[in-house]
Amino acid sequence: MAGIEPDNVGTLVSPGSDVLGPGHSYGSVTDKISAIVLTRGTGNKYKVGFGVAVLLFIGLNMGITVLMAYGVGVWGINIPVGWGYAITNFVWWIGIGHAGTLISAFLLLMRQKWRTSINRFAEAMTLFAVACAGMFPLLHMGRPWLFYWLLPYPDTMGVWPQFRSPLVWDVFAVSTYATVSLLFWYVGLIPDLATLRDRATKKFKQVIYGVFALGWRGSARHWKNYEMAGLLLAGLATPLVVSVHTVVSFDFTIAVLPGWHSTIFPPYFVAGAIYSGFAMVIALAVPLRKYYGLEDFLTIRHLDNMGKIMLATGLIVAYSYVMETFMAFYSGNKFDIYMIMNRMTGPYAVIYWVLIAVNLVIPQLLWSARIRRNPLYLFLMSFSVQTGMWLERYMIIVTSLHRDFVPSSWGMFAPTRWDWIVFLGTIGFFFTLFYLFIRFLPMISIFEMRDLVHKTAEEARP
Amino acid sequence: MAEFISAEELLEASQRASEAGYRKMDAYSPFPIEGLSEAVGFYKSKLPLLVFCGGLFGCCGGFFLQWWPNVIGYPQNIGGKPWDSWPAFIPITFELTILCAALSATFGMIALNRLPSPYHPAFNVERFALASKDRFFLMIEAEDPMFDLERTRQFLNELNPREVSEVES
Numbered sequence: 001m002a003g004i005e006p007d008n009v010g011t012l013v014s015p016g017s018d019v020l021g022p023g024h025s026y027g028s029v030t031d032k033i034s035a036i037v038l039t040r041g042t043g044n045k046y047k048v049g050f051g052v053a054v055l056l057f058i059g060l061n062m063g064i065t066v067l068m069a070y071g072v073g074v075w076g077i078n079i080p081v082g083w084g085y086a087i088t089n090f091v092w093w094i095g096i097g098h099a100g101t102l103i104s105a106f107l108l109l110m111r112q113k114w115r116t117s118i119n120r121f122a123e124a125m126t127l128f129a130v131a132c133a134g135m136f137p138l139l140h141m142g143r144p145w146l147f148y149w150l151l152p153y154p155d156t157m158g159v160w161p162q163f164r165s166p167l168v169w170d171v172f173a174v175s176t177y178a179t180v181s182l183l184f185w186y187v188g189l190i191p192d193l194a195t196l197r198d199r200a201t202k203k204f205k206q207v208i209y210g211v212f213a214l215g216w217r218g219s220a221r222h223w224k225n226y227e228m229a230g231l232l233l234a235g236l237a238t239p240l241v242v243s244v245h246t247v248v249s250f251d252f253t254i255a256v257l258p259g260w261h262s263t264i265f266p267p268y269f270v271a272g273a274i275y276s277g278f279a280m281v282i283a284l285a286v287p288l289r290k291y292y293g294l295e296d297f298l299t300i301r302h303l304d305n306m307g308k309i310m311l312a313t314g315l316i317v318a319y320s321y322v323m324e325t326f327m328a329f330y331s332g333n334k335f336d337i338y339m340i341m342n343r344m345t346g347p348y349a350v351i352y353w354v355l356i357a358v359n360l361v362i363p364q365l366l367w368s369a370r371i372r373r374n375p376l377y378l379f380l381m382s383f384s385v386q387t388g389m390w391l392e393r394y395m396i397i398v399t400s401l402h403r404d405f406v407p408s409s410w411g412m413f414a415p416t417r418w419d420w421i422v423f424l425g426t427i428g429f430f431f432t433l434f435y436l437f438i439r440f441l442p443m444i445s446i447f448e449m450r451d452l453v454h455k456t457a458e459e460a461r462p
Numbered sequence: 463m464a465e466f467i468s469a470e471e472l473l474e475a476s477q478r479a480s481e482a483g484y485r486k487m488d489a490y491s492p493f494p495i496e497g498l499s500e501a502v503g504f505y506k507s508k509l510p511l512l513v514f515c516g517g518l519f520g521c522c523g524g525f526f527l528q529w530w531p532n533v534i535g536y537p538q539n540i541g542g543k544p545w546d547s548w549p550a551f552i553p554i555t556f557e558l559t560i561l562c563a564a565l566s567a568t569f570g571m572i573a574l575n576r577l578p579s580p581y582h583p584a585f586n587v588e589r590f591a592l593a594s595k596d597r598f599f600l601m602i603e604a605e606d607p608m609f610d611l612e613r614t615r616q617f618l619n620e621l622n623p624r625e626v627s628e629v630e631s
Binding site for chain 2: 012025026027030152158159160163164166168169172173176179180183184186187191194195197198199210211214215216217218219220221222223224225226227228229232233236237239240243247250447448450451454
């Protein structure tokens with residue numbers, strides 16, 4: 001690339017559409033996105049944000065060290081509330097991941113063109129969220145270095161994991177999800193890595209990007225196999241997304257505890273996952289688009305569509321809340337009725353009512369197109385939803401565990417400072433990874449944007 | 463190797479080269495173009511078959527992985543349930559099906575594309591770096607039975623390209 005003069009003879013320029021700003025050509029989208037990685041460097045805002053994320057990440061390391069040294073007693077968990085922050089955070093994080101796979105897989109199968117500019121960083125978000133999620137069950141075990149006991153391997157005692165246990169299903173579901181997300185993300189990156197390889201001016205960068213690009217040339221045969229692989233991976237990832245959160249909900253619903261033992265859990269959890277996931281995509285998209293000047297690629301239409309999906313999944317979640325309450329009374333089961341009354345009026349009633357406010361009432365504002373099309377409002381809304389979804393998992397876990405069938409076994413749960421440090425630490429870990437990602441890899445899929453330029457130009461042709 | 467500035471030109475050029483009798487050729491583009499692989503004589507990807515086999519392997523393997531210890535290797539009586547209470551094995555079977563199929567899709571794609579291949583003659587052409595940006599290339603290989611340096615160059619020139627260059631191997 002170094003010696004080639006840029007020329008724009010006969011370049012195709014797209015008139016744009018509602019998902020792509022006007023006046024873009026293959027070259028301009030390539031240059032704009034690859035420049036963020038190759039030439040722009042880091043500004044002060046990047047440095048401050050990255051610094052804060054790293055500080056929190058250091059906190060996580062500290063929290064884990066203390067946990068290893070003293071055991072899970074440093075957390076607030078006790079008997080009867082054996083599942084505290086760790087499982088709340090696990091379910092919350094893994095839920096956040098779901099939107100990324102949904103955007104890159106499901107919307108691909110549905111041929112939604114607007115997914116193009118959000119799918120790459122949404123997928124990265126998935127990967128990092130799953131990394132954060134995966135940490136919690138391991139840490140919660142108390143002796144994380146023995147995690148391999150959950151895997152089916154021929155140990156000397158001939159003992160196998162209990163394959164009928166949802167916790168073992170979880171191991172398979174989450175590790176499969178992490179692996180498939182990684183593969184999907186990497187396969188999507190290959191042609192863009194080749195672009196970076198050809199555009200990089202420093203030898204070191206050329207070699208690094210070149211190694212990961214595997215010698216990609218964009219030959220017609222390559223593309224044919226490549227598109228087939230993308231389609232197949234999307235087809236595999238779509239049911240996987242649904243299955244993972246279904247399996248996570250089985251952790252609860254297979255138990256006989258009031259508040260957990262419910263058949264509505266799988267769809268309710270999946271909808272909630274997508275809900276919080278899209279909230280996270282919005283929380284990332286709004287600042288990215290502002291600081292990197294990507295308004296042409298991440299248009300108002302994108303925000304509007306994501307707002308609509310949030311509204312739809314939020315309504316499914318709201319329906320589930322209503323149904324949970326209704327079923328408790330309809331069944332006449334006194335333990336279920338007590339559980340619901342305890343949630344609404346018991347010691348954790350504040351959590352319940354804040355949850356209803358931030359997760360159910362406030363998101364109704366999304367019915368208004370003005371709110372959906374305003375980046376700032378949407379950004380604030382996404383925080384409301386994420387808080388709501390976290391509280392929902394907290395409520396499900398703590399209020400169900402702390403009072404079960406026999407009053408003599410009742411107890412209370414209160415988080416300790418280490419609960420908070422580990423939780424906030426994973427947020428730092430997530431953003432540390434995300435900051436590195438936007439610095440070293442293209443955050444928008446370049447080759448798919450070129451495809452979009454081609455298609456929008458073709459559509460506009462009379 | 464001929465360079466073009468639009469996807470449509472490349473597609474047309476590939477079709478004309480194919481009609482002229484050239485068989486060993488390849489087209490390069492910065493994004494997938496519908497019908498281009500057919501134009502250069504590559505019709506069917508073997509990938510779906512491979513992924514199906516991978517998925518089948520994962521499905522059977524996953525089920526056997528659970529069935530064998532529960533029924534033969536280490537049977538345990540839990541709540542009076544039958545040993546091969548197979549519905550409980552479905553989630554893991556499903557996950558392993560997806561896992562093996564996805565692994566075969568990824569590595570199958572890489573293998574069928576003969577990657578990783580850090581060296582390829584096409585990279586010797588300086589302007590080929592633009593194939594990952596906004597230019598389209600058609601390359602006719604010297605192994606083609608119809609290949610003749612002068613005549614092929616002339617043929618490519620007739621296609622109205624932006625530039626024709628010789629690829630050193």
